[in-house]
Amino acid sequence: MSLIVYLAAGLFGLSAVVLLLRPGMALRDPLTLSTCAAIVLGSLVFVCSAPLTLAAVNSLTGVPNFGAPVTYGMLSAYSCSLVILLIHWRGGPRERVRRMVLRSVAAYAALIVAIVVLFALGDARSERLNDLDTYYANTPYLREMILLYLIGHSAATLTMCVLCVKWSREVTGLLRAGIRLILAGSLLDVVGFQLCKYTAVAARWAGHDLDVLSTQVAPPLASLGALLCSAGYALPRLQPAAAARLGVLRDYRRLGPLWSRVRFVSTAPKPPSSLWQLPRARLHWREMSIHDALLGLAPYFDDRVRERALSAARHAGRGGHEARIAAEAAMVADAARRAAAREEPLEAPSGYRLHATEVSGTGGLVELAQAVLRSPAEPAEPAVREGREGREGPEDREGREEGTVSTSHG
Structure with a gap:
């Protein structure tokens, strides 16, 4: 499982490399910068959630399951970056954009603090590398921590889905294809990752065991969704380079008769x-x-x-x-x-x-x-x-x- 997650993180991160092919321009463009930040944070989420990484973090800190709030905090930061990306994507007056970005950062920063506090208050002495969400689903404070990180992530991805549906009707070409890929990846995250997590946790509340949804189904679907999103982020940026490459090939061929x-x-x-x-x-x-x-x-x-x-x-x-x-x-x-x-x-x-x-x-x-x-x-x-x-x-x-x-x- 760790290998699959690390591979997804690497492929997800490659799209940031594509966006930063011209770093000088990228750093001056808030939309490109926020997109790269979202991709990098998404890659870090995958790295942090891998069982090998969780075990290493727990061992280094000496705190059982300390990798859980680290992963959940990173996922919340990624969710915040998605909201900021949507804000820059929508555009508007600079002051309004800046105000909305600051509010989003404040909201998700409070969420991350709450996750850490709830973890500190809860009793998570038994190390769980694969099934912490379901194992501690009925544990006071840890139960609330799990719900908080899921709700925060759901709010960002559902908003992304709604706006992608709207914007895909207003654009054409590779930009529309990119938005549709992001929509497909976000829907896969909602249905394949979040819904499986919610179902498995709710099953524990009801006294049933559907842990397989959380441990076996959710991670690979989340990885696939992230890959679709990364392709959607990179595709519109590839259009100018692809057009230039095709133009070079066309001129080379057209010079053939001479x-x-x-x-x-x-x-x-x-x-x-x-x-x-x-x-x-x-x-x-x-x-x-x-x-x-x-x-x-x-x-x-x-x-x-x-x-x-x-x-x-x-x-x-x-x-x-x-x-x-x-x-x-x-x-x-x-x-x-x-x-x-x-x-x-x-x-x-x-x-x-x-x-x-x-x-x-x-x-x-x-x-x-x-x-x-x-x-x-x-x-x-x-x-x-x-x-x-x-x-x-x-x-x-x-x-x-x-x-x-x-x-x-x-």
């Missing part, structure tokens, strides 16, 4: 073990290599090819920017064909700067790559082909055609 056309020109060193690189590093290397290849193709850039393609794009009804990108793609494709055919560079190459080299980021290269994808393997416009043939001899045309064939098979 890279396959100009890769033979690039002299950029290929990094070792590129297969295991992170997507952003792979995208950066592809950008760098394409820019290097475009620089190598610059002596083959022909303004006449670009101008004819630009004119054709405008006649086709394309806008100014779209026509420019299409013309640049035609010029790059033409330069790549002639470089692959090992033709001589132009005596007076173009000094034209591509749009992709004038803008920062990947957007310009992606536009050029998509235009190259739509650009045919041979010049589509007759005027472009005629202009090329007018400047080439028969040997040049033959060599270009052979280079194109060899490239397509290579």
Whole structure:
């Protein structure tokens, strides 16, 4: 049982790590900070409630069952953190939020003090690591202590359930999915943990024995509920990172047509073990290599090819920017064909700067790559082909055609 509880605590705590990936921003955001506090306290509850931890606490303090008020106090602190999380989640004027937070802290602090006092007044000389709730269910003062911690926790989780039902109707996307996971985890806590505890304790009051609900059923269901809640806390925070990662992968894939056309020109060193690189590093290397290849193709850039393609794009009804990108793609494709055919560079190459080299980021290269994808393997416009043939001899045309064939098979 201790292993299951420790595992739940570790997995629960991982969601706090996700929320604190940018600690500077997290510490300035009350909502993120309160969420992380709730997760950390929830993890500590699991650690404290494990039989191995209870035995260690009892042994260190020399007080039988001293781990019980520690665990119950920690659970009450966790319940308080849930209420504070709901307050920040709901929002409102800063003074009102601050006042409600202070009231919640005061209420649960009084509850924790009452738990400690009742434990001190009660008689708990027989150490119970698994069934203290039911074993002492009829013991004066300890009975009240058990009821207090259950009621305090129930108040927080039931409030969480009610507000999650309301808010899930008002939001969409991953935020709604996260709220629904929190709702599922809270309901599992209410039904699987609290209801089992209440039932087992009430059975003891009635002279029956349903301890199995408290000792065997409640702990794993509470662990599962906590895992669902932790997933719900982390899921909305993962959305921006996931979107950025998908954007990087999409840009890397969309640069493929341009890279396959100009890769033979690039002299950029290929990094070792590129297969295991992170997507952003792979995208950066592809950008760098394409820019290097475009620089190598610059002596083959022909303004006449670009101008004819630009004119054709405008006649086709394309806008100014779209026509420019299409013309640049035609010029790059033409330069790549002639470089692959090992033709001589132009005596007076173009000094034209591509749009992709004038803008920062990947957007310009992606536009050029998509235009190259739509650009045919041979010049589509007759005027472009005629202009090329007018400047080439028969040997040049033959060599270009052979280079194109060899490239397509290579």
